[in-house]
Structure formats: structure tokens, C-alpha cells
Amino acid sequence: MQRIKEILRSKNLRPTKQRVLIADHLFDGTDKHVTAESLFRELSSNKRDVSLATVYNTLHEFCKKELLNKITLDADKVYFDTNTSLHHHFFSEKDKILLDIKNEDVKISLMPKAPKGKKIKKVELVIHLED
Amino acid sequence: MQRIKEILRSKNLRPTKQRVLIADHLFDGTDKHVTAESLFRELSSNKRDVSLATVYNTLHEFCKKELLNKITLDADKVYFDTNTSLHHHFFSEKDKILLDIKNEDVKISLMPKAPKGKKIKKVELVIHLED
DNA sequence: TCAATAGTTTAGAATTATTCTAAACTGATA
DNA sequence: TATCAGTTTAGAATAATTCTAAACTATTGA
Ligand SMILES: [Mn+2]
Ligand SMILES: [Mn+2]
Ligand SMILES: [Zn+2]
Ligand SMILES: [Zn+2]
Secondary structure, eight states, rough: OOHHHHHHHHHTTTOOOHHHHHHHHHHHEEEEEEESSHHHHHHHSSOOOSSSHHHHHHHHHHHHHTSSEEEOSSSOOOOSOOOOEEEEEEEEEETEEEEEEGGGGGGEEEEEOOOTTTTEEEEEEEEEOOO | OOOHHHHHHHHHOOOOHHHHHHHHHHTSSSSSOHHHHHHHHHHHHSSSSOOOHHHHHHHHHHHTTSSSEEOOOOOOOOEESSSSSSSSEETTTTTEEEEEEEEGOOOOEEEOOOOOOOEEEEEEEEEEEOO
């Protein structure tokens, strides 16, 4: 719990009850891809300590502070990735499931150069799956 | 106009007034990335010959018949691509603009293998841009 | 210790892209 | 030309997300 509070403080986020609960759930050491709804559901399975609005607020703040990465490859459902290291994804549209691809399992040996006046912010490889 | 009707007939789509109007606009030889709204706006600039529901219906049908490709990389806005050949995209989240990357400008020399029981449907490289 | 306050949480309303429904319409066919 | 499957449509419904504004709370400095 102290570890979680440290993480929050280090990002200038007050360690409120709700943020600690959310961060504790998210940063438990296992990589996760959550949606606002899935996270809200998991948190409120027992007690209702966090509102949906706070889940949204917190996910966005965590993104801004680079504790999470936002992934949008499905209309109407944004995923948040606790694995903030460089990596890619498999995506099964049918199952709505995201799987990590380790960065070393992909090699892009030729990349186009960015259009004039723009910089490359992120290179995202999505491998869409079917059965 | 006859060319457009041929395209539709070849896909077993009745060349209705609305579909011809839409297809004529989409398949004019230049590659486009449209949204339902943008297409609806462009079509109804003068006369109102097509309803928004029909725009949605038609875009989905054209996708099913592989006259278009669906691209979802922005929550709440689906893009439809008239360029159905193999290629990738730059995406500027700020401008909400998609730019084609020619397939030969990208080389992926190492690809992970699909998870057991799944096949690779599509490999999508999205290069996110910033200023 | 505690008051002040900036930051945070919240319920519920609003927004918005998209889908659904069911009735009216129309292109193809015989 | 009648028939009917296929198509279009307005408007309602849905659903993820954002907004609003009032209540709450962690922090801080007196
Ligand atoms: Mn939507
Ligand atoms: Mn949405
Ligand atoms: Zn991931
Ligand atoms: Zn394209």
C-alpha cells in the first residue's frame, strides 16, 4: 500500500482512497488491458468504493502521467494498458481481446519518414486475429 | 455512371439511386478516408438524397463486399478507406487525419506467430503523428 | 491542531456515434 | 405490370464517454 502511495505521490497525484484502490488493482505486477467498464466492474464486485466517473478520471490521469497507455482499436471501447513498455498487440475483434506481443518478436526494418512538419509519436502494430 | 452500376451489380447490390450516388462519390479514382458523417455531409451539401441511416447501411455493405476497408483507431469514429489494397497509415490524432503509407515503404522483417487456434486476418501498422 | 483551499469525487444529465425498428418505397423479375 | 425481396428512412434506442456543479477531502501553513 505504501508502494502504491509512493507511485501516486511521485506523479503528483494525491493518494486518495479511490486512486489507491484503482492503482493497487492495476499495478499488481501483472500486465493488464482494461476498459473503464471492466475496471469499474472488477472494483465494485464487493463494495462500491469508486464511481464510474472517477474510474474515467483516474484512467485519464494515469495516462497523462504515463502510468498507463491508451489503446484505441475498437470503436466505442478504449483499452488502457498497464504495460507501458514498447510492445505491440494481437487483437481478436470477435473476443474483444488484446494480447501483448513482445517488442523483440517484431522487427520493422523499413519505416516511412513522417510527413513534413510532423513527428512520429508512436508506432503501433496491430495484428488482427480470426479463428 | 454505367461503370458505377457495373461495380454494384458485380457485388450483387442493386444500383439504387442512393448507392449510385454514394459509390460515384467514393469511387472517383482518388483514395479517400471517410466517416459516415463526413460522407453524409458531402453528399447532402446540395440536395438531400440520402439519409444518414442509408450512409451507414451502405458503408457497411460496401465493406462486406470488399469495396471498402474499415479502419478503427479513434474511439467514436470509424473510418472507411476506398483504398482496399494492402497499405498502412499515418494518423494524426490532433487533426483526425489519416494518410496512406505505401506498402513498399514498410518492411516488417520479423512477425510473431499467431496464438494457437487463431489466424492472422490483417496486419495493421499505424504511425501516430504529433507536431 | 485546525482552517483554508486546491484538488478530487460523485450522481446524474448531456453528448455523440452508431444501431435498431418498422413502415414506406422501389428495382428486378416473370 | 404485379409481385416481392431488397432497400431506404425517420426517429427512437443504445452505449461509451464527457460534462456539470455540488459535496467532500488531503495537504499545508498558521
Ligand atoms: Mn459509439
Ligand atoms: Mn463513445
Ligand atoms: Zn499491451
Ligand atoms: Zn488508406
